[in-house]
Amino acid sequence: MDKIIPASLMVSLNASWRPEPEYNAVYVSGTHAGVAVNVKRQGSAGNDPAPDILEDWLTETQVNTERGRNELAKGGNQSVTTIEIPLTDSNTAPGLVEPGQLVEVRDSLLNGTNNNWRALCLATSIGSSGGKVTQRLELERHY
Structure with a gap:
């Protein structure tokens, strides 16, 4: 993985379902x-x-x-998941997440189940509000 993102960093999360034919x-x-x-x-x-x-x-x-x-x-069940996280400096993980990088979102354990998931970063946009700089990531997630 190029970047690891703890779920606790997420400011927001939104998913858009995008199933594709699953050819073999x-x-x-x-x-x-x-x-x-x-x-x-x-x-x-x-x-x-x-x-x-x-x-x-x-x-x-x-x-x-x-x-x-x-x-x-590229087929099968998938979504484009948009998350917003703080933009950290290069010495603090995850730092800037760039398009093309593979990321793992480390979700906390729920009922003893590992909810970590992996995705491809499709796009990154940087914004600021109230003195805080954030990055909005569009992630292609396969299920």
Whole structure:
């Protein structure tokens, strides 16, 4: 994880549900040259394919496989969760959270259950009010 955020730091939290189709296979190929790869989610039958991906630059097996993995990874139940936390200096965690970083929100234990969750930071905006500087983070969270 790039940043760890204790839930106790959160000033606000808001989530917008954004489910996507959960495909388990995708065909990836170059359009005029290269290789064709059928990427399948491990442990699945590969019976629910995403639309084929055909692009000129897809000419190598490793590249095509990774492109397929990325396509399959973006599906399923997810939300865009917006949290607001104080902007701390670079010596105090979490510091500035930047887009592209992976974060873990460490929630307190509830009934002995670990409620920690991980997300990808999509956007960061900085604001100030009453002499306090905060950062608002848009996080892509998969369930």
